[in-house]
Amino acid sequence: MIIVTGANGQLGRMVTERLLERVPAREIGVSVRDVDAAQDLGAKGVRVRMGDFTGPATLAHAFEGASKVLIVSTDSTGETAVRHHRTAVEAAAKAGAQRILYTSHMGSNPSSPFPPMPDHAATEEALRQSGVPFTSLRNGFYASSAVMLISAALETGVLAAPEDGPVAWTAHTDLADAAVLALTGETLTDAAPDGVTPALTGPEAIDMAGIADILTRLTGRPIRRVVVSDADYRARLLSAGLPEHAADMLVGLFAASRDGDFAPADPTLADLLGRPTVRMEDYLKSALAPAR
CATH class of the missing domain: 3.90.25.10 (UDP-galactose 4-epimerase, domain 1)
Known part of the structure; x- marks a missing residue:
């Protein structure tokens, strides 16, 4: 069972829809705060469960049976964001996930003046401490x-x-395809032996x-x-x-x-996707x- 969080958001939804092209729907689960908004995925056979980063019990239910969990970073910042991400990492580990994936950023840096970047760095440290193999997707700056x-x-x-x-502006579509590769194969795992990928950019x-x-x-x-x-x-x-x-x-x-x-822009993403x-x-x- 591959679990995707935030499947009602732009990136999480793209990842889920692309997973459906490669994996049987019964092997995909989504963790969302609004279950009703994800009923179209449920109609396709995806397991839809309510999961909230503020409630560990809800995540335990949403992540049940997970082999891999993709944690899509939240739109909060600061201590709140780090606490939410740590809660999700801990829940994935307790659920028995064999690998945790996280949508980080190429600018992840504890001393960055851009507030989300220290949050990503702190979440990557939580992944290292989880004891579970992980892949931190160092996504380029969203073109949107x-x-x-x-x-x-x-x-x-x-x-x-x-x-x-x-700025190495990067399209959601390309990043979604990369996430699917990471969830369904070992391509990005090979490119990130220490758990952190090279910058995935346009x-x-x-x-x-x-x-x-x-x-x-x-x-x-x-x-x-x-x-x-x-x-x-x-x-x-x-x-x-x-x-x-x-x-x-x-x-x-x-x-x-x-x-x-x-x-700068990095060729890794295009190389992984096999296309410009x-x-x-x-x-x-x-x-x-x-x-x-």
């Missing part, structure tokens, strides 16, 4: 995150953000100036990259109604990119098509 960062620029023609560095690392150039080509109108200070950017976010913790996280994102935490990974320009072309 860029859409949020450029939304104002599409309206104003100005991409105003702090000084940044290149084919190129692009900074905000490069993103502005792509948007200019895609939209047919000039998109100008303007560098603003961290303080000014944070103030603009707060004035737009963003909570302080969210504003600080976005400022930290740019600080971490300046430090090179999200680059999605280019950022192609991703944005598809993502922006409805609006255009």
Whole structure:
């Protein structure tokens, strides 16, 4: 039984749907907070059980009979995120899982200025201490995150953000395929003998100036990259109604990119998949098509 957590989310759902193409449905289970939202998977024969990272007892039920568990990282940060992930790791170990997989990040670093990165580093340490063989998928920065960062620029023609560095933007589809390989074979296990994979990224690392150039080509109108200070950017976010913790996280994102935490691009993902990974320009072309 392969268990996937967060199967109602974007990555978890993609992984589950791709697993169904390779594994009998009766050998797949999903752990979700909202069982009703996963009933379409249940109709296909997938075992659907409620599992909440805040409740170890629910995870014991959701992980019952697991041979492998994919823990998809939560959208929380800080001590809450680490506690949730540790609870899931402990539950997978108690369920007898032979391998635990976790969706980490290429920028995993206990001293990173981007808040989710220390959380990933702490979770990887929990995996090491679990005593269970594990694979930490060091995923590249989600390409979908860029859409949020450029939304104002599409309206104003100005991409105003702090000084940044290149980011190896990576499509969910490619990362989902890699997770399925890790769950159904030994490919990624071989590539990560110490449990941590190389960076699993798209084919190129692009900074905000490069993103502005792509948007200019895609939209047919000039998109100008303007560098603003961290303080000014944070103030603009707060004035737009963003909570302080969210504003600080976005400022930290740019600080971490300046430090090179999200680059360079790595060929490992394309090599594992046996095909080219999605280019950022192609991703944005598809993502922006409805609006255009």
